Amino acid sequence: MKLPVGKAERPGGTAAENKAAGQARTIDGRRRLKDLMEQFMKAVFLVCGLVAVGFVLVISLYLIISGIPAIHQVGFFEFFFSSDWDPANKSGNPSYGILPMILTSIYGTAGAMVIGVPIGFLMAVFLSKIANRKVAAVIREVVDLLAGIPSVVYGLVGMMVLVPGIRVLFGLPAGDSLLAAVIVLAVMILPSIISVSETALDAVPREYEEASLALGATELETYFRVSAPAAKSGIAAAVVLGVGRAIGEAMAILMVAGNVANMPGLLKSVKFLTTAIAGEMSYAGGLHRQALFSIGLVLFLFIMLINAVLNMFLKKNDKEGG
Amino acid sequence: MEQQSKSITRGLSHRRRAYDITMRALVYASAAVICVLLAFLMGYILLRGIPHLSWEFLSSEESVIKGIEGILPALINTLYVVIATLIIVLPLGVGSAIYLTEYATNRRLVSLIEFATETLAGMPSIIFALVGVIVFCEFMGLGISLLAGAFSLVMMTLPTIIRTTQESLKTVPQSYREGSLALGSGKWHMVRTVVLPSSVDGIVTGCILAVGRIVGESAVLMFTAGMGMRLAKYGDTFGKFFKSLFDSSGATLTVALYNYAKERADFEPAFAVAVVLLIIAFLINIAAKLAGGRLKKR
Known part of the structure; x- marks a missing residue:
């Protein structure tokens, strides 16, 4: 009895061995496949x-x-330094000076900052420190919605309200002007200014404010002389972000600025770097078209510079936070 | 609070009291200005747009002969561009975020990729329009088409997807990963079965934000996807459907608004489109809040 069993076992054993070896081989194969897959996915x-x-x-x-x-x-x-932009000159003598547009972009952005930053900052103080929680939450929702409205909608409202308003108010033949563009830009940068400065103000340690209040400062003195300086790099980041938004905006101001390449003047019809591209791209050809790409390059350099400054502030912010 | 601050100001010198009162007045004034502005904006758009909004306006193609105004083509084009962009940008963005949080070991490479992402995020849309025109419309030979528009928007929305996905990947507890790896799974298996499923809400948030940007974008699409207001001819078979996506060009909602307002000075339909855009922006805001709220809860 024993022998046959042993005999029977031995071939069985080899079969099991074979099986194990086979399994090992497939496991090996599978592992190789898996490794390959890992490498592939990583790539x-x-x-x-x-x-x-x-x-x-x-x-x-x-x-x-x-x-x-x-x-x-x-x-x-x-x-860069000629103030004549006339690519479609009838007498066949076109000129390509983009100084008016560079200056318009700078003035327009600066103007939007002058209006938008103080209002946005004060609003951030209101939301972060003064308003009660429910009111602040509602206003925050609406400000978020403001950020989500497409720029052409701002342009449309500007066209219908601001432009006629400016025309009537200043007795001009047409209301399309740098002023209209500045106001539209100021409204458009408000949401980012408000939310970034609010985040910065919220992050000010409560102890600073409590210490200031305990020393006898009023609430408002505390917010503006303690909290705001403590949040200054965040607020600076908000300003730079706003500058980036304003200088890059095209469609909304294309609809209200009038698009004549004048040297900038508050009530003059003007052309920004962005609106030159947006307004002329569809029909430009030859050197004119190439010049629009050069304007794009100038705008790109501006933006890279602004981004570098923004990153500097954000890094500083991180360091202060950590 | 109010009572308390008044009693505090009572004992102050004139200068400090004046400072307190002025600053308080300024803060309240700006809050009031902004609230009035918001109310005016919304009210004005709704008031001028809603009377012109009708089912016919939303569901028909415009026809000068029949005297019909309709934005159906714009709605469909918008939907087309949104879907095409998301299909392309989603794998790229999610993959990029996974690389940054799960795989990357080289710090220099990570900071290079992050720098690139930040640069893209800060780029104005008119630059994407220019580059889209040269690269996709001309160099790649797509012509002015919805697909060229979608490709250009991929560049624009990539940072959004990467950032939100990365945020949510960071909230996945390290112990999940360790547990999975300890049970013998490979890295890819771990990412697929453990990390990705628990970061879905971040990815969804990213998609919603990206949709918001796409719907609101006009400069890029005006030059890469065209300004036509006609319905594209959509074939009945799958192949023809995609071919039409490659070939057809047309205005999305924002471009249609621009067309109505600036090119035709036809303001009533422009305001109606503005109302549609406003409603979409509102819905996207709510959706993003909901998805983001779920993310934060974790």
Whole structure:
């Protein structure tokens, strides 16, 4: 009895061994497959991660490649310092000076800041420190909604309300003007100014304010002389963010600014860097089109500069927070 | 609070009391200005737009001969662009966020990618329009089409998706990952079965925010997706459907609004479109709050 069993066991044993070996082999194979899959997925994710870098490279490269020729052809000095922008000159003598647009963009942005920053900052103080919680929550919702409204809607309201208003108020033949654009921009940057400065004010340690109150300062003195200075880099970030928004906005101000390349004046019809591109891109050709890409390049450089400043403030903020 | 602060101001010098009162007045004045402004904006748009809004306006294609005004093409184009953009940007953005939080080991590479993302986030839309025109419409030969528009919007919405996904990936507890790895799963398996499912609400929030940006965008789409107000010819088969996406061009809601207001000076339909946009913005805000609230609860 024993022998046959043993005999029977032995082949069985080898079969089991074989099976185990086979299993080991498939496990090995599976593991290899799994490793391969791991490597593959890692590569896929790496590629996804590099897409953003790729986009930035493509944007910079294409703007430089298509922006430089026109500057070269027109001449650096004339392009940047001539106040004549007349690419569609009838007598065949076009001129490409973008100084009016650079100045308009700077003035327009500065104007929007002068109006928007104080109001936005005071509103942030109101929401963060003074308003009761329910009122603040409701206003915050509405301000968020304000941020979500498309820019063309602001442009439309500006066209229908501000432009006629300015025309009547100042007795002008047309109300399309830098002033209208400045007001539209000021309204458009309010949400970001309010929310970023509010976050900064909220982050001020409660102890600072309590100490100030305990020393006999009034609430308002505390908010403006203790809380605001403590939150200053966050508020600065809000301002820079607003500058970025304002200088990059195109469609809303295209609808209210009048789009004539005058040197900037508050009640004059003006053309911004952005509105030059948005307004003329659809029909421009040849050197004119290339010049629009050069304007794009100038705008890009402005934005990169602003971003660098913004990052500086945000980094500083992080450090203070940590 | 009010009572208390009044009693405090009583004992103050004139200068300090004046300061207190002025500042308080300024704060309340700006709050009032902003509230009035908001109420005016909403009220004005609704008042001028709603009378023109009708089922016919929303559901028909405009026809000069029949005298019909309609924004159906704009609605469909908007939907098209939103879907096409999300299909492309979602895998890219989520993958990028996964790389940054789960895989990346090289600090320099991470900060490079983050710098690129921030740069994209701060870029004005008119730049995306320019680059979209050269790269997608001309260089890649897509012409002025909804697809070219969608590609350009991918560049614009990528940072939004990356940022929100990253935020939610960071809230997944480290112990989940360790548990999964300790049970013998590989990294990809862990990401697929543990990390991604628990960060779905962040991804959803990102999508909602991206939809908001896409619906509100006008400059990019005006130049890359066209300004036509006609309904594209959509084929009946799947293949033709996609072909029409490649070929057709047309105005989305925002571009249609611009068309009505600036090119035709036809303001009543423009305000009606503005109301539609306002409603969409409102819905997106609510959706984002809900999704974000769920995220925060965790």
